[in-house]
Amino acid sequence: MKRIIAFLLAAAVAMTPLFTEAHVKWFTKLEPQKETIEHILSPFFLTLAIVIAVLLGLLTLVIPKTTNWTIIQKWDETLSGFRKYSRYLLKYGTAAALIIQVINGTIFAPEFHIEQTATAVFVWAAIVFLCIPHHAATKVGAVILLGLFSYVTVHNGIFHMLDYGFYLAIIAVLLIGKTRFEEKGFPLLYLGTGLSLCWVAVEKWVYPTMTLDIVSAHHVPTFGFDPAMFIVMAAFIEFIVGYLLVVGILNRVVGLVVTVIFIMTTMLFGFTEIIGHFMIHVILIIFIIEGVSFYNPPIKLHKTKLDQFIFVFLNFLFVLSTFLLIYYRFA
Numbered sequence: 430m431k432r433i434i435a436f437l438l439a440a441a442v443a444m445t446p447l448f449t450e451a452h453v454k455w456f457t458k459l460e461p462q463k464e465t466i467e468h469i470l471s472p473f474f475l476t477l478a479i480v481i482a483v484l485l486g487l488l489t490l491v492i493p494k495t496t497n498w499t500i501i502q503k504w505d506e507t508l509s510g511f512r513k514y515s516r517y518l519l520k521y522g523t524a525a526a527l528i529i530q531v532i533n534g535t536i537f538a539p540e541f542h543i544e545q546t547a548t549a550v551f552v553w554a555a556i557v558f559l560c561i562p563h564h565a566a567t568k569v570g571a572v573i574l575l576g577l578f579s580y581v582t583v584h585n586g587i588f589h590m591l592d593y594g595f596y597l598a599i600i601a602v603l604l605i606g607k608t609r610f611e612e613k614g615f616p617l618l619y620l621g622t623g624l625s626l627c628w629v630a631v632e633k634w635v636y637p638t639m640t641l642d643i644v645s646a647h648h649v650p651t652f653g654f655d656p657a658m659f660i661v662m663a664a665f666i667e668f669i670v671g672y673l674l675v676v677g678i679l680n681r682v683v684g685l686v687v688t689v690i691f692i693m694t695t696m697l698f699g700f701t702e703i704i705g706h707f708m709i710h711v712i713l714i715i716f717i718i719e720g721v722s723f724y725n726p727p728i729k730l731h732k733t734k735l736d737q738f739i740f741v742f743l744n745f746l747f748v749l750s751t752f753l754l755i756y757y758r759f760a
Contacts, residue, residue: 462638466757469634474661481665482745486738488678508681511718515615516606518718520567522711523574523599524559527552529707537593539705541581551577564607571603588759592632595625595712615719619674622712626671627748631756633664640664668752672745674716684716 495501530536531552534543543549551573558570578597582590598621602614633640640660654662670687688710731737 463635463757463760464637469753469757471661473658474634477662477665478746478749481669482742485669485672485678485745486742489737489741490734492678505681505720508718508720515715515718516602518711518715519599519602519618520559522714523603523708524556524570526708526711527556527559527574529704531556533704535704536577537581537596541585548577548580559603567603567606571600574603575600592625592629594628595622595709597621599708599712615715618712618715619677622709622716623671623674626674627668627752628671628756630664630668630671631752633660633667634753635757635760637661668749672748675748676741676744678741681717681720684713688713688717 527536531543531549533539535541536543536548536552543552555570555573555577558566558573561567561570574596578590578593578600595618598618601617601621605611605614637657637660640663641656731740
């Protein structure tokens, strides 16, 4: 038990690259081999799930105390001053991400290659409209982006595109800007990004052989753990990040830590990492700036500390089992 907890702390501090290697299919050519559900739900997996649920519940007791720290208050005040730039960062960051992708012949992710000239034309059209400093042009760019996402979904399947569901959240934020629904935008971005991170984390449990191949080929440090055991724990860390974003805990801290980790993974996985995760960088920077000032997280529905602990504990186990069973059923 102590070794498990030590790993979680060490992984957060040492920032292991596998932590955010969200899409293992980008870095391995192995064919997916689904693990049996009996093997996935091993005693180690179930024990780790319970331990993490308890630790997350305890965060509801610890985090509020840190808000009174002077350094945290100064950090929040400084970052809050940049909130007026958040929507511009999302708009032009999306355009920059599309430019990087289309130059390399892909759209949304390194695995989706642009095979028709018309597709490239629409991508460039979306980029141009997003770069125009007017909300009407932004909406046109968002509509084009929605069409492109729908086109890729038709050719690759809804299940596959759930990995990139955060793009739908981005499109929604861009579409409802300068409308009476504008304030709902960033909560959607939190929700979409968190659910996407949870979804892709499950891939490591269901298809562990692909991740094992990456660990071996890229010499990913496993902190002395058996690679198979390490993959289970690393996927849990990634799942936790997504879960924390959804329930509204540690958003600024999570955004900062994960952003630094993504930068470190670029040195290990190269330019493919930049192509695939540039948009995630932009989103996480927005989370660092915004915090949860605009977001009424689900945890706030419960007033007492005990209720919040129970909610996070049970809700984490429910969300974990739901994602795992749905992914396994349709994978």
